[in-house]
Amino acid sequence: xxxxxxxxxxxxxxxxxxxxxxxxxxxxxxxxxxxxxxxxxxxxxxxxxxxxxxxxxxxxxxxxxxxxxxxxxxxxxxxxxxxxxxxxxxxxxxxxxxxxxxxxxxxxxxxxxxxxxxxxxxxxxxxxxxxxxxxxxxxxxxxxxxxxxxxxxxxxxxxxxxxxxxxxxxxxxxxxxxxxxxxxxxxxxxxxxxxxxxxxxxxxxxxxxxxxxxxxxxxxxxxxxxxxxxxxxxxxxxxxxxxxxxxxxxxxxxxxxxxxxxxxxxxxxxxxxxxxxxxxxxxxxxxxxxxxxxxxxxxxxxxxxxxxxxxxxxxxxxxxxxxxxxxxxxxxxxxxxxxxxxxxxxxxxxxxxxxxxxxxxxxxxxxxxxxxxxxxxxxxxxxxxxxxxxxxxxxxxxxxxxxxxxxxxxxxxxxxxxxxxxxxxxxxxxxxxxxxxxxxxxxxxxxxxxxxxxxxxxxxxxxxxxxxxxx
Numbered sequence: 498x499x500x501x502x503x504x505x506x507x508x509x510x511x512x513x514x515x516x517x518x519x520x521x522x523x524x525x526x527x528x529x530x531x532x533x534x535x536x537x538x539x540x541x542x543x544x545x546x547x548x549x550x551x552x553x554x555x556x557x558x559x560x561x562x563x564x565x566x567x568x569x570x571x572x573x574x575x576x577x578x579x580x581x582x583x584x585x586x587x588x589x590x591x592x593x594x595x596x597x598x599x600x601x602x603x604x605x606x607x608x609x610x611x612x613x614x615x616x617x618x619x620x621x622x623x624x625x626x627x628x629x630x631x632x633x634x635x636x637x638x639x640x641x642x643x644x645x646x647x648x649x650x651x652x653x654x655x656x657x658x659x660x661x662x663x664x665x666x667x668x669x670x671x672x673x674x675x676x677x678x679x680x681x682x683x684x685x686x687x688x689x690x691x692x693x694x695x696x697x698x699x700x701x702x703x704x705x706x707x708x709x710x711x712x713x714x715x716x717x718x719x720x721x722x723x724x725x726x727x728x729x730x731x732x733x734x735x736x737x738x739x740x741x742x743x744x745x746x747x748x749x750x751x752x753x754x755x756x757x758x759x760x761x762x763x764x765x766x767x768x769x770x771x772x773x774x775x776x777x778x779x780x781x782x783x784x785x786x787x788x789x790x791x792x793x794x795x796x797x798x799x800x801x802x803x804x805x806x807x808x809x810x811x812x813x814x815x816x817x818x819x820x821x822x823x824x825x826x827x828x829x830x831x832x833x834x835x836x837x838x839x840x841x842x843x844x845x846x847x848x849x850x851x852x853x854x855x856x857x858x859x860x861x862x863x864x865x866x867x868x869x870x871x872x873x874x875x876x877x878x879x880x881x882x883x884x885x886x887x888x889x890x891x892x893x894x895x896x897x898x899x900x901x902x903x904x905x906x907x908x909x910x911x912x913x914x915x916x917x918x919x920x921x922x923x924x925x926x927x928x929x930x931x932x933x934x935x936x937x938x939x940x941x942x943x944x945x946x947x948x949x950x951x952x953x954x955x956x957x958x959x960x961x962x963x964x965x966x967x968x
Contacts (some may be wrong), residue, residue: 521545568876570858573920577919582871601670604622608668610893612908621889624888642671645666645751649748722787741761751790756785807834812846815830820871825861826900853872887915890914897921912926912927
């Protein structure tokens with residue numbers, strides 16, 4: 498229409514693009530924007546260009562239109578959605594994952610969340626799988642897909658050999674370990690020796706002599722099997738077990754398999770009983786594979802990243818974990834980037850059309866973001882049928898006092914919370930059971946029964962004992 502030759506026009510537009518005044522919208526044209534003389538949609542032979550401020554206005558109008566279509570739900574309804582999103586609502590209400598692939602999907606969803614070592618399998622993983630067996634986790638760890646460690650931020654330098662059962666442990670894919678090992682926790686190895694930072698800069702003064710000896714063996718010989726540690730350190734088996742427990746509680750050691758951590762969680766008396774009756778080897782420290790010091794984390798820059806690679810990775814993990822993310826929801830999360838950095842990533846993802854922003858849950862201030870599939874599933878979670886869900890207080894979905902009102906329950910494996918239709922109705926803290934709502938006597942008996950009985954899911958497969966053979 499301007500009567501300008503195409504060569505001159507392309508050069509002029511390229512110059513304006515360099516100045517940032519216009520933006521190229523398509524290299525090959527958009528067949529939905531052009532029609533020929535017969536009215537048929539055809540592709541344009543030219544690139545599409547748009548003034549920068551006009552394009553920003555179009556994006557803003559589109560975002561506001563999409564946000565206006567969202568209807569916020571109550572916090573209790575959001576809790577019912579989370580039970581289904583993470584697969585703990587019950588076999589009749591969700592599709593339970595199963596097998597190694599299902600366990601790997603669960604672990605990717607829970608990546609980076611700290612759970613007491615003794616609560617991971619019984620209270621967190623087993624309720625999310627149809628048939629959970631400890632060997633599933635051991636195989637994933639031994640194959641290098643999953644790694645466990647204690648976050649350095651939570652390590653207590655003054656603590657010696659406290660109970661490993663309550664030690665916060667993180668499970669995450671090995672390829673994502675670089676994003677969860679903070680730069681303050683480790684530095685690159687020098688002269689073949691790994692040097693630690695943070696509380697570990699204080700040296701080995703906070704460790705017992707046997708723990709110092711086992712750690713020195715790992716520094717000298719590298720990753721070692723349990724038998725090699727016994728031989729190299731000159732300690733008794735029980736002393737090496739105690740030293741490894743102390744190092745685990747300080748976040749100074751890990752192993753190839755979860756079996757080693759599982760064995761340290763089990764009391765020594767019970768381990769001896771299992772060994773005497775030839776129970777499953779998954780409770781033996783020898784089955785841990787190799788014990789090793791934490792590996793230094795090295796980050797690599799990624800081209801086209803929305804922000805710092807670690808921040809972007811954590812932002813996507815949180816979306817995978819909760820489906821819908823906002824600031825108040827992350828109150829129980831540890832060692833996360835500041836919300837302002839996550840917010841920047843989410844706004845960029847919304848501008849790209851990867852996620853949706855809006856008011857999804859009522860009663861909370863600030864921006865909220867959701868995966869498209871989560872925004873659709875949130876409305877489907879509405880139901881009139883009564884739903885009772887009992888979870889451990891160590892579960893990531895223990896959001897009482899965060900999303901739903903109530904007094905926070907300590908995240909210990911012995912504590913439990915019972916939800917009715919997304920609202921907490923009873924809490925078990927140790928041997929004390931406290932009702933949060935007035936209920937009928939018949940319902941009260943059912944509630945107490947759900948809380949005090951052994952909460953071992955029916956899908957949890959106990960290792961079968963090896964039959965004794967006569968001599």
